[in-house]
Amino acid sequence: MTPVTPDVGSPYVDPVRRDLMHRKARRDVLVASASLVAFVVVAVVFVSTAPGWPTVQELFFSGESFSASIGEVLSAFWLNVRIFLIAEPAILVLALAIALVRGTSAPVMFPLRVIAAIYTDIFRGIPTILLVLLLGFGVPALNSDGITNEPLVWGTVALVLSYSAYVAEVFRAGIESVHPSQRSAARSLGLSASQTSRYVVLPQAIRRVVPPLLNDFISLQKDTALVSVIGPIEALRQAQIDSSFTFNFTPYVCAALLFIALTVPMTRFADWLNARAAKQRNAGGSA
Amino acid sequence: MRRSLLSAVPLVALLLAACGSSATSDPGSSSPAPASSAASSPSADPCAPASLATVTAGKLTIGTDKPAYPPYFVDDTPSNGKGFESAVAYAVAKQLGYTNDAVTWTVVPFNNSYAPGKKSFDFDINQISITPERAKVVTFSDGYYTVNQAVVSLTTSKIAGAKTLAELQAAKLGAQVGTTSLKYIQDDIKPAAQPSVFNDSAAATAALKNGQIDGLVVDLPTAYYITAAELDNGKIVGQFPGVAGPDAEQFGMLFQKDNPLATCVNQALASLQASGDLQKIQDQWLAGVDAPYFAS
Numbered sequence: 001m002t003p004v005t006p007d008v009g010s011p012y013v014d015p016v017r018r019d020l021m022h023r024k025a026r027r028d029v030l031v032a033s034a035s036l037v038a039f040v041v042v043a044v045v046f047v048s049t050a051p052g053w054p055t056v057q058e059l060f061f062s063g064e065s066f067s068a069s070i071g072e073v074l075s076a077f078w079l080n081v082r083i084f085l086i087a088e089p090a091i092l093v094l095a096l097a098i099a100l101v102r103g104t105s106a107p108v109m110f111p112l113r114v115i116a117a118i119y120t121d122i123f124r125g126i127p128t129i130l131l132v133l134l135l136g137f138g139v140p141a142l143n144s145d146g147i148t149n150e151p152l153v154w155g156t157v158a159l160v161l162s163y164s165a166y167v168a169e170v171f172r173a174g175i176e177s178v179h180p181s182q183r184s185a186a187r188s189l190g191l192s193a194s195q196t197s198r199y200v201v202l203p204q205a206i207r208r209v210v211p212p213l214l215n216d217f218i219s220l221q222k223d224t225a226l227v228s229v230i231g232p233i234e235a236l237r238q239a240q241i242d243s244s245f246t247f248n249f250t251p252y253v254c255a256a257l258l259f260i261a262l263t264v265p266m267t268r269f270a271d272w273l274n275a276r277a278a279k280q281r282n283a284g285g286s287a
Numbered sequence: 288m289r290r291s292l293l294s295a296v297p298l299v300a301l302l303l304a305a306c307g308s309s310a311t312s313d314p315g316s317s318s319p320a321p322a323s324s325a326a327s328s329p330s331a332d333p334c335a336p337a338s339l340a341t342v343t344a345g346k347l348t349i350g351t352d353k354p355a356y357p358p359y360f361v362d363d364t365p366s367n368g369k370g371f372e373s374a375v376a377y378a379v380a381k382q383l384g385y386t387n388d389a390v391t392w393t394v395v396p397f398n399n400s401y402a403p404g405k406k407s408f409d410f411d412i413n414q415i416s417i418t419p420e421r422a423k424v425v426t427f428s429d430g431y432y433t434v435n436q437a438v439v440s441l442t443t444s445k446i447a448g449a450k451t452l453a454e455l456q457a458a459k460l461g462a463q464v465g466t467t468s469l470k471y472i473q474d475d476i477k478p479a480a481q482p483s484v485f486n487d488s489a490a491a492t493a494a495l496k497n498g499q500i501d502g503l504v505v506d507l508p509t510a511y512y513i514t515a516a517e518l519d520n521g522k523i524v525g526q527f528p529g530v531a532g533p534d535a536e537q538f539g540m541l542f543q544k545d546n547p548l549a550t551c552v553n554q555a556l557a558s559l560q561a562s563g564d565l566q567k568i569q570d571q572w573l574a575g576v577d578a579p580y581f582a583s
Contacts, residue, residue, distance in 0.1 A: 052403070052404075055403050056403065059403050059424070133490075137490070137493045137494070137497060140497035140498070140499060141493070141496065141497050143497075149497055149498055149499050150499075151483070151494070151499055228484070229485075229486055229490065230485075230490070230494070230499075231461065231483030231484065231485060231490075231494055231499060231500070232483065233481060233482075233483075233484050237464065237484055240398075240464055240465070241464055241465070241469060241484065243398075244397070244398070244464065244465030245418070245420060245421075245465075245470060246420040246421065246424075247401040247420065247421045247423075247424035247425060248420075248424065249402075
């Protein structure tokens, strides 16, 4: 009776095999650490013995320039955060509407379906910075009464229009990935088409696409910097201003660190959601 | 078998490190000796084209941004010699001994002009103001023009008739990024509302036309160009009195740090100044550039 190789988490492991596994694990850890140490040593030696390193350090990693600019860059970064917090819900709502419209099959909805399809094509095709310029300078130039001239408003509108096109496609992919049997089952239980969408299809669809959605939002966090081309001072622009006065590039490193500080928690959260979604999908899979 | 391959990785890495450090530890192998050749023939002019170590031997490579705006350049073509800075550049080149054919122009966006590393130009002339912080990173020539800041607005703007600093403080002002105009707004005008900052004067002018800013702060020659060519109903509201003496804001040419060419260019500028040619160029291209002064 040969012992069957158990899964991790199974209570019984053959003692001989367990010893072997422990010894291999210890060896693997040792080799990994040694390799890491050697890699770090090589990188540090290679960079610090490069002839231009003192110049690079002075121009990109200057402590004095960092402490001089971090305050202003941080307060300008608050504008990026505000734009992001306002744009995100607007994008979710608009994108879901577009995805739902594209998913209808009623003939009466044909014009709306065409408009939605054209919308996604156009706004995914135009570079976001062009959209910001066109809306930020073009709409106020129309000089109509009742339309605000405020650059921040039009910059945010441009971001919302651009990103809704991408996010609508993500939602549509999620909706179409829900198996048609779910819809058939719901209809056969007596739910109407809209009730099926609302109670059966959409909850599953949205749960599936949360990880790729987070990708788009991390990208949005960085694209808030584009609003600076029509005037408002946000973190990257403030870094550019500081840098041009001192001819030092450290303020850009400041701004980069702030963006990373905002993005990394979201990335780790997205990874965790991904892992949890995969586990839920495969739960009880192995028969 | 696999184990021995794994343990070879750190060894290979250490070998690479040893190679890297030995390649960079050559002492004194990178010292060129143009000084010794000049010393050996004392009659050779160190500033003659033959003995200058330019980017391309025998040619002078000058950098500027694109688009190159009037009145500093004309038709976005620096090589036509028209425009204040183009004329100054060619005058300096002639003083150094370069013919017009030996001068080539290259496009250098402002941000690239002060980036580290070897420059692709001998000097950059692009309305760059000399400041002590910038002089730590690059070398500037002596100033070739003393700059005053001015405010441009539409004739329908609320600050069109402003005469004092206080009236400007209540307005929404704008400036181009990286300019001392922006610094002037932040340090001297100190308006209540945060200024708007734009990538170039085209964007700034668009915002002015839209009424998104009340006034645009630029140097006086650029203000003159914008009101003459870009705006239908623009006016120069006024100019700020500059600081007198050695602290006056001046445009200078930008060189790689410690480039010996700067000394030669300074000599050229000094002789152009002494002969009156520099003033003649200024009178030719910047005529009529004037505006009432603001009272503080």
